[in-house]
Amino acid sequence: MAETRRSLPSRIWRAIPPGIRAPLGVVSAVIALVWVVLCLIGPQITPHDPLAQNLPLYQPPGVDTLLGTDELGRDVFSRILAGAQVTVGLALLLVVMSMVVGSVLGVVAGFFGRWVDEAIMRFTDLVMAFPTVILAMVTAAALGASLFNAVLAALIVSWPPYARVVRSMVLSLRHQEYVASGRLLGFSPLKSIGVDILPNVAGPTLVMASADIGTAALLLSGLSFLGLGAKPPSPEWGAMVSSAVRHFDKWWMGVFPGLAILTVVICFNFLGDALRDYFDPKGATR
Amino acid sequence: MSAEPVIQARDIVVEYPGHPPLRAVDGVSFDLYPGEVVGLVGESGCGKSTMARVLTGLLKPTAGEVSYLGQPLRPLGIGGRAPELTGIQMVFQDPGSSLNPRRRVGKQIQDGIDTAAKRMACLGQRLSRDDPAPIDPAEWLVRVGMQASDVRRFPHSLSGGQRQRVATARALAARPSVLIGDEPISALDASTQAKVAHLMGKLAVSQGACLLFISHDLSVVRLIADRIMVMYRGRIVERGPTAEIWSEPRHPYTKALLGAIPVPDGAGKLPAVADPGVAYPLEEADRTG
Numbered sequence: 001m002a003e004t005r006r007s008l009p010s011r012i013w014r015a016i017p018p019g020i021r022a023p024l025g026v027v028s029a030v031i032a033l034v035w036v037v038l039c040l041i042g043p044q045i046t047p048h049d050p051l052a053q054n055l056p057l058y059q060p061p062g063v064d065t066l067l068g069t070d071e072l073g074r075d076v077f078s079r080i081l082a083g084a085q086v087t088v089g090l091a092l093l094l095v096v097m098s099m100v101v102g103s104v105l106g107v108v109a110g111f112f113g114r115w116v117d118e119a120i121m122r123f124t125d126l127v128m129a130f131p132t133v134i135l136a137m138v139t140a141a142a143l144g145a146s147l148f149n150a151v152l153a154a155l156i157v158s159w160p161p162y163a164r165v166v167r168s169m170v171l172s173l174r175h176q177e178y179v180a181s182g183r184l185l186g187f188s189p190l191k192s193i194g195v196d197i198l199p200n201v202a203g204p205t206l207v208m209a210s211a212d213i214g215t216a217a218l219l220l221s222g223l224s225f226l227g228l229g230a231k232p233p234s235p236e237w238g239a240m241v242s243s244a245v246r247h248f249d250k251w252w253m254g255v256f257p258g259l260a261i262l263t264v265v266i267c268f269n270f271l272g273d274a275l276r277d278y279f280d281p282k283g284a285t286r
Numbered sequence: 287m288s289a290e291p292v293i294q295a296r297d298i299v300v301e302y303p304g305h306p307p308l309r310a311v312d313g314v315s316f317d318l319y320p321g322e323v324v325g326l327v328g329e330s331g332c333g334k335s336t337m338a339r340v341l342t343g344l345l346k347p348t349a350g351e352v353s354y355l356g357q358p359l360r361p362l363g364i365g366g367r368a369p370e371l372t373g374i375q376m377v378f379q380d381p382g383s384s385l386n387p388r389r390r391v392g393k394q395i396q397d398g399i400d401t402a403a404k405r406m407a408c409l410g411q412r413l414s415r416d417d418p419a420p421i422d423p424a425e426w427l428v429r430v431g432m433q434a435s436d437v438r439r440f441p442h443s444l445s446g447g448q449r450q451r452v453a454t455a456r457a458l459a460a461r462p463s464v465l466i467g468d469e470p471i472s473a474l475d476a477s478t479q480a481k482v483a484h485l486m487g488k489l490a491v492s493q494g495a496c497l498l499f500i501s502h503d504l505s506v507v508r509l510i511a512d513r514i515m516v517m518y519r520g521r522i523v524e525r526g527p528t529a530e531i532w533s534e535p536r537h538p539y540t541k542a543l544l545g546a547i548p549v550p551d552g553a554g555k556l557p558a559v560a561d562p563g564v565a566y567p568l569e570e571a572d573r574t575g
């Protein structure tokens with residue numbers, strides 16, 4: 001995920017004139033928020049049952065079925081609403097878990113240094129070398145293809161960037177004079193980390209995480225698209241696109257879930273970039 | 287000076303790895319006694335900060351030994367520092383990083399008070415309101431010349447001088463027996479420098495602590511120091527009572543340092559740097575005669 005840090009959305013962001021970045025960031029934040037809210041209440045507000053196969057097949061977008069129906073007579077709009085919980089919800093879960101695992105290891109490596117650092121960073125490099133999709137295939141083969149296993153496989157490869165970034169921040173913080181002052185005052189390592197290190201690492205790490213949510217959603221959808229994640233009849237967006245591929249002329253079946261993925265990817269990435277600019281105005285022009 | 291020394295440094299050598307290794311401190315010995323203000327002066331890069339870090343235990347010397355209250359000082363490792371050793375405190379150079387940007391000033395001073403409480407608990411004693419040192423962050427702020435209401439402020443809203451005052455309060459709140467100021471005033475403007483230096487000296491001595499005041503600027507150090515040690519290329523090349531060093535320097539390097547200070551009042555703003563092209567002798571000047 002984060003190895004594609006200067007990802008396409010980020011490069012687009014950098015091409016946008018600085019004057020309209022802030023409003024664009026706000027719009028992205030609003031759309032991202034809508035998706036997060038839908039991820040909580042989406043399944044409750046669907047106009048039709050997202051799993052029921054009781055509508056005419058291949059209905060184009062219309063009044064009753066806003067975004068059309070699919071090959072089994074299910075309402076695409078309802079499925080997208082319900083699918084937010086799967087795609088965005090699991091992306092959030094994945095990012096939070098990656099952030100926690102990576103931050104813990106990064107803080108420990110950076111703070112204690114020496115062989116602890118050496119060992120953790122070697123391990124991080126090793127894991128980072130795994131190709132995500134291959135790993136997901138291996139996991140699917142070993143544990144069975146399911147969305148949970150896809151999240152597990154994604155987690156294995158997505159914590160290392162957090163460990164690296166957090167470690168380097170801790171390394172530079174460790175030499176701050178107030179950290180040395182704290183140690184001289186008798187702070188235990190735990191207190192030093194909790195009081196002097198973590199609060200100063202949290203901001204940039206959360207920014208990094210928010211930009212990662214979109215990429216995580218894309219990864220999980222991608223795995224589902226390949227049949228390594230969500231399985232029918234789950235309204236996972238990637239799986240929806242995947243089944244739509246066989247019905248190319250019925251464009252609405254694939255285009256709308258694809259657009260949902262696109263907005264999630266772009267909005268969370270832009271949100272992350274906007275937050276980064278906001279917290280570090282000097283870096284905005286880089 | 288009849289009391290036991292707080293700190294004894296014996297033949298301290300520090301080498302930083304490199305090709306060849308860099309000898310930042312080259313056989314330095316001195317004693318620090320309770321209640322005195324000692325100035326350590328020398329130009330930038332002569333090894334003052336390295337020496338300070340050795341005295342606090344933040345850095346393990348390549349050779350030599352530091353004793354604190356008669357016991358060998360254990361350098362700070364991965365674990366926390368033992369309460370008995372929290373009587374060594376330091377105020378650092380950079381006002382921009384001497385305080386945690388995310389914590390209120392009052393909290394950070396409270397850390398110092400907690401440290402004192404912990405150490406005294408180890409000795410079976412307790413902090414009390416009647417102690418000469420305050421046990422309330424607000425009182426500490428007043429003592430260092432700030433407002434009691436500043437406890438709620440964050441460091442970014444303070445000036446450099448105010449931050450160094452807070453850092454001083456935090457260090458002294460821990461009731462150290464030795465306070466080391468590593469160029470605590472160098473980043474401040476000239477009018478604030480003398481004020482903060484005087485404050486540090488006065489407060490440390492009133493608590494019976496020793497203040498080791500490090501600076502490259504002899505003209506400020508002489509305002510507060512009882513005695514002065516002049517450091518050059520990792521060695522102490524001259525030491526003695528402030529007035530004597532000031533009026534009658536014997537080492538050529540000390541003379542050069544003094545020569546760099548504009549006469550007659552010697553209070554102007556200046557970088558006291560001796561001629562870098564000249565190699566001065568590394569032997570300590572003899573002041574016994």
Ligand SMILES: Nc1ncnc2c1ncn2[C@@H]1O[C@H](COP(=O)(O)OP(=O)(O)O)[C@@H](O)[C@H]1O
Pocket residue numbers: 302303308310328329330331332333334335336337
């Ligand atoms: N961590 C370090 N690694 C390598 N060299 C260092 C380090 N810290 C200081 N030095 C070098 O040691 C010498 C003394 O530095 P320092 O103690 O900071 O001097 P001062 O405080 O008097 O300016 C300098 O030449 C400096 O470049």
Ligand SMILES: [Mg+2]
Pocket residue numbers: 331334335336468469
């Ligand atoms: Mg220095």
